[in-house]
Amino acid sequence: MPLPFLTSLRWIAFSLAAAAGAGGIWWRIIDHAALAAPMGPASPIYGVTIPDGYRSWELVGPSLEAAPLNELRVIVGNKVAINAYKSGKLPFPNGSILVKLAWKRAQSPDFAPATIPAAATTVQVMVKDSRRYAASGGWGYGRFANGIPAPEAQQATCFACHSGHVRERDYVFTHYAP
Numbered sequence: 001m002p003l004p005f006l007t008s009l010r011w012i013a014f015s016l017a018a019a020a021g022a023g024g025i026w027w028r029i030i031d032h033a034a035l036a037a038p039m040g041p042a043s044p045i046y047g048v049t050i051p052d053g054y055r056s057w058e059l060v061g062p063s064l065e066a067a068p069l070n071e072l073r074v075i076v077g078n079k080v081a082i083n084a085y086k087s088g089k090l091p092f093p094n095g096s097i098l099v100k101l102a103w104k105r106a107q108s109p110d111f112a113p114a115t116i117p118a119a120a121t122t123v124q125v126m127v128k129d130s131r132r133y134a135a136s137g138g139w140g141y142g143r144f145a146n147g148i149p150a151p152e153a154q155q156a157t158c159f160a161c162h163s164g165h166v167r168e169r170d171y172v173f174t175h176y177a178p
Contacts, residue, residue, distance in 0.1 A: 002169050024076070041144075044131065044152040048125050048142030049050045051078070056153035058082045064105075071102045072117050075174045081128075085176040092137065100174075121145065124158075137163060137171045142178040 042049050057076040065071040077085065081096035102124070103117035123144045130138035141158035143150040162171040 011026070018177075038169065041149050043125075043140075043142030043144070043149040043155050044139035045155045046111075046127075046136070046142060048127050048140045050123055050125060050142070050144055050147065051097055051099065052127075054078075054097075054123075057099065059177065060085060061174050063100075063174065065102070069121075070105050071121060072105050072115065073100055073102045075100045078157075084158075090170045091130075092127050092172065093127045094130055098126045098171055098172065100124040123147075123152050137167070 003052050017112040030134055044110070054076060057078055059079045060075040060082070063073040063075065065073060078095075078097040081098055084090075084092045084096055089122055100123070102121045104119045104121060105115045108114035108116045108117035125142040125144070127142075128138055129140060133140040136159040139159070139162070141155060141162075143154055144169065149155070159171075162173070167172050
């Protein structure tokens with residue numbers, strides 16, 4: 001049986017960098033497995049996790065889901081996805097991540113015509129990796145309620161819906177809000 005260090009060597013990259021000032025050289029070890037480690041439980045089928053820091057990402061656009069879901073939704077994207085939206089280039093580049101946050105709608109107690117978020121329902125994630133997710137148009141999907149992945153049967157509907165409606169837009173429903 002190989003030593004654990006030797007087994008994990010394929011995940012470790014060494015790089016040289018010139019040290020500032022002294023002109024010396026130092027080694028930096030990057031454990032790529034740790035960088036890719038899930039931030040929480042992974043979705044079945046695709047292995048997608050909820051990305052760390054997504055609540056501070058830039059807004060892509062809002063959406064309103066009518067009955068039966070009756071939800072307010074906000075879609076945010078990481079810098080890679082936002083740059084793709086702004087440049088208008090399709091397909092989205094690898095590394096693009098889109099996150100949809102959803103809440104039940106409620107009437108505002110302060111202003112009757114307004115709708116406000118009520119109970120959170122889901123966080124849904126799309127991750128672009130054309131090699132890893134080749135069978136699903138290059139996208140991996142995850143649907144989470146209270147941080148827990150939805151059952152496999154629910155996850156399986158993601159690609160079917162996206163491929164049935166927005167294949168020509170690289171499987172992405174949300175338009176960038178002006």
